[in-house]
Amino acid sequence: MTTDTTTSQAPARDTVLDATGVTMRFGGLTAVSDVDLTVGGGEIVGLIGPNGAGKTTFFNCLTGLYIPTEGTVSYRGKVLPHRSHLVTQAGIARTFQNIRLFPNMTVLENVLVGRHTRTKEGLVAALLRGPRFKKAERESEDRAMELLEFTGLAAKRDHIARNLPYGEQRKLEIARALASDPGLLLLDEPTAGMNPQETRATQDLVFAIRDQGTAVLVIEHDMRFIFNLCDRVAVLVQGRKLVEGTPAVVQGDERVIAAYLGTPFEGEPGEEELAEVEAAEAHSTARTEGDDTA
Amino acid sequence: MTMTTTDTTRATAPATAPGALPLPAGAARAATAAGAVLTFASTFLAWTWTGAFPGNLTVTGYPGGLQVLTLTGALLTTLFLLAGHGIRGLRWLTPGGTNSPVVLLALGTAAVTWYAAGAIAFTLGGLVNLEPGGWLAAAASLLTAVAALGLPADTPADPEHPPTDPWQRLRHSLRAPAPARARTLPSWAEILLIAAAFAVALYVFTYGIATEYGELFVGFLLLTLLAVPALAKAGLLRRVTALTAKHRNVSITAAFVAAAAFPFLQSDNEFTSIAVNILIFATVALGLNVVVGLAGLLDLGYVAFLGVGAYTAALVSGSPFSTIGVHFPFWAAVLTGAAVSLVFGVLIGAPTLRLRGDYLAIVTLGFGEIFRIGMQNLDGISGPSVTNGSTGVPQIPDLELLGYNFGEPHTLLGFEFTRSANYFWLMLIITVVVVSVFRRSDTSRIGRAWVAIREDETAARAMGINAFRLKLMAFALGATLAGLAGTVQAHTVSSIDPEQYKFVEAVPPNSAFLLAAVILGGMGTVGGPLIGAALLYLIPAKLQFIGEYQLLLFGIALVLLMRFRPEGLVADRRKQLEFHETGQLDVPDTDGDTPGKPGLSKAEA
Structure with missing residues (x-):
């Protein structure tokens, strides 16, 4: 972990993802406008921005779910086609903001589906069940179990995915994405809805993924999570990239604060009002506590 | 009180x-x-x-x-x-x-x-x-x-909610x-x-x-x-x-032996002809189960593929009414029938499977009718002379395999077996082939991809699955299996005409009843379509007196079943969980509703 903080100062070691001038228009609405972003090998890059800033749209452009109106996305120097399964085959895997597991398949089966691009056995092989098919199935299962161990879900391999608790569904989605042996993992709000312990566990998991040599691009709203985790953070506001830099640079940028917290407006409650509200709250709390003891 | x-x-x-x-x-x-x-x-x-x-x-x-x-x-x-x-x-x-x-x-x-x-x-x-x-x-x-x-x-009783x-x-x-x-x-x-x-x-x-x-x-x-x-x-x-489940191979053999023993249980084989028809119906339903149950593609014209196989086999059977004067040996006829069905499957699937949702249902419904009317019109008057129009292809000769004539009664172990018993065994072999194709494709990389597409197509694509290719594969495989069954059907019924391949009519197999057999029996299972088909065939065949009310009663039964047992008679493990929230034994019931409400946990966190 410590070694990587030093390498993070020189991000352009070998570029894994290079998105240039990505623009996405839906009719008259420009959701993403001329965004450039690079992710280097072994790097964790964060993408933040207020709701509706175009983060997920940008993700969908990267993974071929949307065809960007303008701009190109390349992975390790090769321009990616606009087909979701080919992007995954090239080496970019993703998770979804609203978990999209295969809800009625088992945990193991979910991860095995993730192995799809890394195995070749077709229908004929499945029908003939030759030794090569069996070997490939066994290897897929071994790799899937390895990933389940890695994410701590091995004990739940035969559970149905929809029955997992929320945090484990998130983990399973990551395990499934990792099953395609990606060079870059895109995480869309991996800690949404998690409690602080789960968030910390996710943070460790992302570090462990990076340590295995997979670069990570992560969208998140939890600022503490992002600033702890990322080597570099890009801020997207209204479809444009506002700032990009180390967590320290981004945290200190006034435009970012304004974008997130908003600029003061007229008639905003002044300090007096705030003090009044606080006093009233303190009073009511004290009274309820008193009631409890009585 | x-x-x-x-x-x-x-x-x-x-x-x-x-x-x-x-x-x-x-x-x-x-x-x-x-x-x-x-x-x-x-x-x-x-x-x-x-x-x-x-x-x-x-x-x-x-x-x-x-x-x-x-x-x-x-x-x-x-x-x-x-x-x-x-x-x-x-x-x-x-x-x-x-x-x-x-x-x-x-x-x-x-x-x-x-x-x-x-x-x-x-x-x-x-x-x-x-x-x-x-x-x-x-x-x-x-x-x-x-x-x-x-x-x-x-x-x-549940102490909190005692039944009142x-x-x-x-x-x-x-x-x-x-x-x-x-x-x-x-x-x-x-x-x-x-x-x-x-x-x-x-x-x-x-x-x-x-x-x-x-x-x-x-x-x-x-x-x-x-x-x-x-x-x-x-x-x-x-x-x-x-x-x-523990002795799978033994069980499969036992099931096969039990089915093969069926003609032995009747002195005069009079019910074996019903059994052949059930077997044809069930086999085609099982083929449809690949398309509907595994890949989740709604096919409303599936019986047309049975028709394609049957017509192909009939035309190359050497029937005097065949417009092509060729007589293929049986194995070649089977391969030709399956191959022609495959081609039709790809032709229908390729333009439509790129679309999502219900377009496919409409197109297959159309194809089913086009096939029937097409066969009617290729009579030499409205179109080129291929199929003899509504007359169809009668007098399809009986099969002869290695000197064994399927049309003649044979005596075995002191039992006398009629023509229908011969075809019963032949059809049983086809059923076994279709069952093993279904099971082997289900538990493989391809089968998992099909289920993944059915569950969430976007996520499946994001996992690197070429959804179009796999859906086409499922569709074509389903068509091939139906065509395979069709080649035997043509010889069994010995006379085929377009009216046998309707969307819905009183006598199965037809597209609506095939789909009903799959859904009623249990999607994604082997046993489901077999049981569903047996019931759907036997009930109308046995209850002649319900006559014209048959479709009405069928509809009522289907509605009731879907209300009270939506997963079908034989429940797929996955389907059962889909319809009944807390069905799984190894997971505490309380876990069941957590994932359904991410908003709640988000608010708590």
Whole structure:
């Protein structure tokens, strides 16, 4: 972990993802406008921005779910086609903001589906069940179990995915994405809805993924999570990239604060009002506590 | 009334919940036993005075027809009651619930008996035609059923929501605990048990198919429909399933042997022709299950692929009415039929499978009709002369394989086998091929990808699955399997015409009934379409008297089934969980609703 903080100062070691001038228009609405972003090998890059800033749209452009109106996305120097399964085959895997597991398949089966691009056995092989098919199935299962161990879900391999608790569904989605042996993992709000312990566990998991040599691009709203985790953070506001830099640079940028917290407006409650509200709250709390003891 | 109910609830609540009727447990048990024995005895009396009602119910001392069914029901009720009471040597019958099977069996017996009494009165024109034996049977079976409803429930009531009204209590009293883990027997004993189970299943099926008149078939259906759930509640079905899962190859062989033995059970093979048709219907339904059950593609014109295979085989069969004067050997005809179906599958699938959702359903519906009308018009008048239009291709010659003529009766082991038995065995081989194709593709990388596409296509694409290619593969495989069955169908029916391949009509196979067999039986399973097809074929074939109401009754039955058992008769593990939230044993129930509400946990965090 410590070694990587030093390498993070020189991000352009070998570029894994290079998105240039990505623009996405839906009719008259420009959701993403001329965004450039690079992710280097072994790097964790964060993408933040207020709701509706175009983060997920940008993700969908990267993974071929949307065809960007303008701009190109390349992975390790090769321009990616606009087909979701080919992007995954090239080496970019993703998770979804609203978990999209295969809800009625088992945990193991979910991860095995993730192995799809890394195995070749077709229908004929499945029908003939030759030794090569069996070997490939066994290897897929071994790799899937390895990933389940890695994410701590091995004990739940035969559970149905929809029955997992929320945090484990998130983990399973990551395990499934990792099953395609990606060079870059895109995480869309991996800690949404998690409690602080789960968030910390996710943070460790992302570090462990990076340590295995997979670069990570992560969208998140939890600022503490992002600033702890990322080597570099890009801020997207209204479809444009506002700032990009180390967590320290981004945290200190006034435009970012304004974008997130908003600029003061007229008639905003002044300090007096705030003090009044606080006093009233303190009073009511004290009274309820008193009631409890009585 | 309410007072007494609450009182009995309180009296028995600590140990067990009461049954559907508030009766003391001991009295209920005694009355059930007495009723069952009395019912049993009544089947030896004459129920009616004349032989005008089918089944010879007039002889005292010799049960016949519907009486046999009542007798079986009463006997089973007694056996399960004794087993539940802990009689040594019978306890293996009830590893799960003890009283709930008795309730179901008593209800089944009463249903059969009352149906018999009603049918006698209706057919012969009045209750006066019932002999005292019939009255006794009706009264005794009613007593059994009422007393059985008073038996305490197998599972303790939920203390927070005790069942209050009689309907809730009935539902609760039918709930049964899962059977305890079975003692491991030596494997030869387990294999014998599997063989016995398949033998019983074969016997029951043969009995049903060989019922000679509609009343007997209705009685059979009533008893089976309540006895099978009774066996499930008793935990026997789960025991058998566990055994078959453990010895899979043995079970598959046993099932195959049981099916192959079917023609041996009839002296004159008269019901084998029904069995061939069931097998054709079931095989095509299983092929459709690849498309609908695994890949989740709704195909409303599937019977057209059966037609493509059948027409291809007919045209190359050397029939004098074939417009192509060629005669392929059977193996070549099978391959040609399957290949032509495959080509049609790809031609229909390629332009439409890129789209999502219901477009495919519309296109396949159209294709089904286009096929039928196309075959009608390729008659040399409206179009080129290929298919003889509505005449079709009659006089398809019988097959001859390695000198074995399928059209002639053969004698084997002292049994005489007719033409339909020959085709039955041939079709059985095709069924086995389709079953193994289904199972092998299901448990492979391809099958997982199909299920993934069905579950969430966007996520499947994001996992690197070429959804279009895999959907096309499923569609083409389904078409090929139907074509394969079609080649045998053409020879079996020996005359084909476009009217056999409609979207919906009274006689299966047709597209609507194929789809119904899959959904009713259970999507994504092997057994489901087989059972569904057997039921959908047998019911109209046996119940001629429902005649023109057949489609109406079929519709009502489908609606009821979808309301009460949406996963179908044979539930796929996945489907069962989809429709019943907390069905899984290895996960605490409370986990079930957490993932459904991410918003809630988000707010809490």
